[in-house]
Amino acid sequence: MRRVFVLALMVVALIGMVASQASARDLDQRTDEWLQQAKLEPYAEPTLYELALQEGEVTVYSYTSRIHDVGRMFMERFPGITAHTYDMDSPEIINRVLEEQRAGQYRADLIWLKDPPTAYFEMYEPGIIHNWVPPHVAHLIPDELKEPLMRIHHASLSAWFYNTEVYDESPVTNLWDLTTTEWRGRVVLPDIVLLTEYIATFGSIVYHADEMEQAYVRRFGEGLELSRGIENAGWEWIYRVLRNDPLIVRTTHEVTEVVGEPGQTSPSVGLSAFSRLRDLERWPDRRFGVAWEMVDPVFAFLHTNVHGFVRFAPNPNAAKLFLTFQMGDDYDFTGNKPYQVLGNWLVRPDGPVPEGAPPLAEIDYWDFDVEWVWDHYVQIVDFWTLHRP
Amino acid sequence: MTRMDARSEVVRRERWAAPRAALRWLTTPHVALSLVLLAVLAIFVIAPIVNIVVDTFTWQSGDTRFDRSAVAGEFTLFHWTRVFAGPLTRRILVEPLLNSILTALGATAVALFIGTGLAWLLVRTDLPFKRVLAPLAFVPYIMPSYTLALAWLTLFKNQRYGAPGVFEYLTGIAIPDWFAYGPIPIMIVLGLHYFPFVYLLAANALLSVDRSLEECGEVLGASQWLVLRRITLPVILPALLSGFVLCFARVIGNFGTPYFLGAPIGFMTLPTQIFSNLGMRFNGVAYILVLILITISALAVLVNQRLIGVRRSFATITGKGFVTKQVRLGWWKVPALALIGGTMFFAAILPFGLFGIQSVMSRLGVYSVEHLTSAFWLSSGETITEGRPGVLVSPVILRALWNTLRLGIAAGAVAAVLGTLIGYASVKGRGTPLAKALEQVAFLPYLVPSLAFGTLYLALFIGGFGPIPSLYGTFALLVLACTFRNLPFAARTGHATMMQVSGEMEEAAQTLGAGWFYRMRRIIFPLVVKGMVAGFTFVFVTSVRELSLIITLVTPETMTLTAMTLRFEELLLVQFSNAITVLLIAVTLVTVFILNRLGGRFGAQRSPV
Numbered sequence: 001m002r003r004v005f006v007l008a009l010m011v012v013a014l015i016g017m018v019a020s021q022a023s024a025r026d027l028d029q030r031t032d033e034w035l036q037q038a039k040l041e042p043y044a045e046p047t048l049y050e051l052a053l054q055e056g057e058v059t060v061y062s063y064t065s066r067i068h069d070v071g072r073m074f075m076e077r078f079p080g081i082t083a084h085t086y087d088m089d090s091p092e093i094i095n096r097v098l099e100e101q102r103a104g105q106y107r108a109d110l111i112w113l114k115d116p117p118t119a120y121f122e123m124y125e126p127g128i129i130h131n132w133v134p135p136h137v138a139h140l141i142p143d144e145l146k147e148p149l150m151r152i153h154h155a156s157l158s159a160w161f162y163n164t165e166v167y168d169e170s171p172v173t174n175l176w177d178l179t180t181t182e183w184r185g186r187v188v189l190p191d192i193v194l195l196t197e198y199i200a201t202f203g204s205i206v207y208h209a210d211e212m213e214q215a216y217v218r219r220f221g222e223g224l225e226l227s228r229g230i231e232n233a234g235w236e237w238i239y240r241v242l243r244n245d246p247l248i249v250r251t252t253h254e255v256t257e258v259v260g261e262p263g264q265t266s267p268s269v270g271l272s273a274f275s276r277l278r279d280l281e282r283w284p285d286r287r288f289g290v291a292w293e294m295v296d297p298v299f300a301f302l303h304t305n306v307h308g309f310v311r312f313a314p315n316p317n318a319a320k321l322f323l324t325f326q327m328g329d330d331y332d333f334t335g336n337k338p339y340q341v342l343g344n345w346l347v348r349p350d351g352p353v354p355e356g357a358p359p360l361a362e363i364d365y366w367d368f369d370v371e372w373v374w375d376h377y378v379q380i381v382d383f384w385t386l387h388r389p
Numbered sequence: 390m391t392r393m394d395a396r397s398e399v400v401r402r403e404r405w406a407a408p409r410a411a412l413r414w415l416t417t418p419h420v421a422l423s424l425v426l427l428a429v430l431a432i433f434v435i436a437p438i439v440n441i442v443v444d445t446f447t448w449q450s451g452d453t454r455f456d457r458s459a460v461a462g463e464f465t466l467f468h469w470t471r472v473f474a475g476p477l478t479r480r481i482l483v484e485p486l487l488n489s490i491l492t493a494l495g496a497t498a499v500a501l502f503i504g505t506g507l508a509w510l511l512v513r514t515d516l517p518f519k520r521v522l523a524p525l526a527f528v529p530y531i532m533p534s535y536t537l538a539l540a541w542l543t544l545f546k547n548q549r550y551g552a553p554g555v556f557e558y559l560t561g562i563a564i565p566d567w568f569a570y571g572p573i574p575i576m577i578v579l580g581l582h583y584f585p586f587v588y589l590l591a592a593n594a595l596l597s598v599d600r601s602l603e604e605c606g607e608v609l610g611a612s613q614w615l616v617l618r619r620i621t622l623p624v625i626l627p628a629l630l631s632g633f634v635l636c637f638a639r640v641i642g643n644f645g646t647p648y649f650l651g652a653p654i655g656f657m658t659l660p661t662q663i664f665s666n667l668g669m670r671f672n673g674v675a676y677i678l679v680l681i682l683i684t685i686s687a688l689a690v691l692v693n694q695r696l697i698g699v700r701r702s703f704a705t706i707t708g709k710g711f712v713t714k715q716v717r718l719g720w721w722k723v724p725a726l727a728l729i730g731g732t733m734f735f736a737a738i739l740p741f742g743l744f745g746i747q748s749v750m751s752r753l754g755v756y757s758v759e760h761l762t763s764a765f766w767l768s769s770g771e772t773i774t775e776g777r778p779g780v781l782v783s784p785v786i787l788r789a790l791w792n793t794l795r796l797g798i799a800a801g802a803v804a805a806v807l808g809t810l811i812g813y814a815s816v817k818g819r820g821t822p823l824a825k826a827l828e829q830v831a832f833l834p835y836l837v838p839s840l841a842f843g844t845l846y847l848a849l850f851i852g853g854f855g856p857i858p859s860l861y862g863t864f865a866l867l868v869l870a871c872t873f874r875n876l877p878f879a880a881r882t883g884h885a886t887m888m889q890v891s892g893e894m895e896e897a898a899q900t901l902g903a904g905w906f907y908r909m910r911r912i913i914f915p916l917v918v919k920g921m922v923a924g925f926t927f928v929f930v931t932s933v934r935e936l937s938l939i940i941t942l943v944t945p946e947t948m949t950l951t952a953m954t955l956r957f958e959e960l961l962l963v964q965f966s967n968a969i970t971v972l973l974i975a976v977t978l979v980t981v982f983i984l985n986r987l988g989g990r991f992g993a994q995r996s997p998v
Contacts, residue, residue: 065775065960068776068777069776084945086945088945091668091669091670092668094670095667095668095670096944098450098451098670099847099851099861099862100861100862102450102851102852102861103851103852103853103859103861103862104852104853104859105859105861105862107862107944107945107946122451122453122454185549193665193668193669194665194668196669247549247550247653248652248655249652250652250959251959251960251961253960253961254551254961257551257552257961258549258550258551261548261551261552263553264548281772282772282773282775283752285752377454378454378455381669382476382477385477385480385481386476386477386480388655389654389655
């Protein structure tokens with residue numbers, strides 16, 4: 001009997017052991033399922049950095065030379081990923097990417113350029129570039145600044161510059177001043193064929209033809225008579241400025257050089273990017289300033305710039321990591337710092353604001369309609385080609 | 390053998406006679422070689438031209454901007470209408486065309502004047518220091534053509550374009566626009582760059598004039614000047630005309646100089662207009678302008694052949710006469726030396742020195758000791774360099790240097806080999822239609838201006854062509870472009886060399902049973918090595934200093950020093966572009982010096998054109 005009891009006990013113990021083993025296994029399995037669901041180790045999805053590390057490098061084409069600083073800082077922050085950064089003009093970026101697509105050789109992973117009309121209609125719509133918004137900032141940025149293509153600063157401005165050595169304040173206050181004989185040969189304009197972002201600028205002058213006409217009346221006290229074959233006051237202004245022997249230059253640097261070179265007697269005024277104020281660091285002798293008094297009918301012109309992830313590019317994750325860093329990641333604003341300069345307004349509302357920068361809302365500027373500019377793109381270029389000196 | 394058998398034997402022989410002859414013809418080494426070379430040239434010379442002709446008649450990918458309904462690849466006359474009969478015809482065709490012809494004519498006149506004068510002084514007079522001056526005459530040609538343009542701007546720009554130039558800085562005299570920018574400086578600068586070209590032709594012509602003709606005149610009592618005017622000049626006139634036309638065809642395709650000197654006053658030439666149109670991706674229009682440039686060059690060369698054909702009946706060149714007596718310059722030595730010295734100074738020493746000085750100045754336009762800096766050469770990046778490392782330590786620039794050198798070496802080597810083979814095939818088959826065809830096709834790239842040539846290559850090889858994969862962004866594309874662009878020179882050198890190599894030795898070897906490869910390796914090649922070095926040197930030099938040809942082909946990875954210069958010039962980091970130019974010229978001079986040591990003096994070969 002005792003034997004039977006012991007045996008039974010052993011059987012029960014055995015069953016218990018097996019059962020407890022089973023329930024331990026069951027617990028392990030449930031834990032495992034939970035870990036998978038919770039995406040904790042060992043099921044944690046690789047971070048962007050880990051994915052990027054597998055790619056090992058990233059190639060960025062950017063319209064600004066500051067990209068090299070960003071690239072250097074990026075490599076310090078994320079060891080193991082080599083950033084190849086290239087600065088070139090927007091038309092060159094477009095040409096290169098289109099050529100790379102045609103050739104089937106995909107070099108650029110991420111591009112950042114001005115000239116949104118071309119970026120949208122020749123690259124985004126045909127599927128050559130794609131959008132991606134860094135998740136950590138998505139909720140901070142209004143849709144129009146991240147759709148269809150992501151921006152870092154939603155605005156950089158171009159305005160008129162004058163020589164501060166000769167003039168205490170801007171010698172020009174109305175855009176039509178530039179068409180007078182006083183400014184003949186003394187207006188500096190960027191070449192829109194080379195700096196295509198200015199196609200939108202001159203487009204916005206045509207777009208705001210009515211305001212241009214009113215400004216004319218305010219300047220000369222009489223109605224504007226259009227030249228033969230010219231449609232409206234916007235085109236008329238461009239026509240008259242181009243007929244006034246302007247100096248047309250290849251870069252915005254040259255504008256501040258020509259305007260701000262010291263020792264001039266009758267210096268020019270010129271249209272250039274706000275951020276060219278930085279040129280004063282490189283050339284401290286130069287004397288130029290923004291013509292804040294040039295307000296009729298408008299003070300400044302807006303440029304935007306967009307990012308694109310290039311189709312078939314080999315390093316999409318490293319490119320995402322690069323953009324995340326460039327936007328100022330959730331750690332700090334390091335990668336964003338090069339863009340925190342006077343004349344840029346960043347899309348991140350929580351970022352630092354450069355000293356002395358007025359809120360964009362307080363500035364009188366003309367925006368442009370991407371689709372309108374695209375529809376008039378060739379017309380503006382042709383008009384320029386036809387009437388430029 | 391019956392009569393029937395004999396007849397069928399004859400029939401059989403006749404039937405196989407033609408194919409057998411064809412086979413024999415085909416297996417003749419120089420025929421087979423000619424055919425292979427023609428096939429290669431068909432791909433790399435003819436196909437690119439045909440390709441863009443087709444492109445001008447079809448919608449291109451960016452053309453939806455003109456016409457929303459445009460479908461890439463479909464037939465259209467749009468581009469031709471836009472160029473020839475649109476509202477922009479005056480701006481994109483007529484004005485640039487006239488400007489191009491005007492500046493090319495002017496520049497060629499300048500080059501002709503300097504080149505001929507120099508040749509006469511160095512060949513025919515007792516001018517001292519000839520041995521130093523003769524090689525110096527090539528220095529302007531070794532430098533990139535835009536170097537002088539940039540030097541001109543540095544010297545003579547005025548306040549219209551920002552800081553005044555060195556001249557105004559020193560003298561206080563303001564330079565008028567017409568002297569600072571536009572056609573006048575373009576002509577002078579291009580003339581100073583291309584005169585060595587004319588010098589070569591004129592010097593060779595002078596050397597080959599029968600001296601006894603001149604002696605006749607002297608015996609009859611004519612003065613030195615009368616002999617020069619009435620005998621020497623008429624005799625070398627065909628060579629001069631030829632030099633004029635060949636130089637014109639070259640100058641008209643120059644891009645860099647009109648780009649830098651024309652821009653400040655909106656002075657456009659065909660090459661700068663092509664560049665703008667390519668930048669906007671108005672490719673159809675750009676290609677038509679390219680075809681127009683090719684046509685002009687072709688016409689010029691055609692005119693040249695006509696002129697030479699006419700003049701030759703008059704000229705009495707009877708091989709080399711031994712120059713026994715040289716014109717005594719007497720006191721004229723002084724102005725002659727001053728003139729040559731002045732030309733050399735402006736064309737070679739001044740730009741080099743100016744760039745050297747500028748590359749160590751922290752602020753341009755202010756030339757004082759406290760602004761000396763080595764930042765643009767050696768620093769790891771400062772504010773004035775916009776954070777970019779100096780030329781000698783920047784990995785990007787050192788890579789560009791390496792690209793430049795290997796481009797020159799690769800293109801030089803391939804062109805020298807191809808040129809020699811073409812020379813061999815065309816000399817061996819002299820007079821046959823095949824040899825003529827080969828010579829003419831090999832000369833064809835001469836008619837295509839450099840910028841246009843690059844454009845052709847980009848258009849054809851970007852997407853792959855036949856068995857050739859896409860060459861976009863590859864180093865091979867640069868090498869191919871430089872090789873075939875300069876092939877006419879290499880082929881002419883090869884031809885001249887092969888003409889010099891006597892056929893007897895090869896025939897002797899053949900009689901002794903040596904095979905074709907053996908003869909080539911043991912007899913022809915050793916004889917032609919010298920010619921090949923000359924061809925190599927020429928192609929190396931033109932390739933390393935090339936901008937127009939490769940500017941549309943380089944990518945960030947294949948960037949060369951010249952393309953880098955343009956980039957820094959646009960960023961107004963002038964010291965960088967100056968430092969790079971100094972580096973480029975120094976490296977080129979050293980290489981040429983070494984090559985000269987290896988293969989005799991540069992230019993010792995007959996003129997490559």
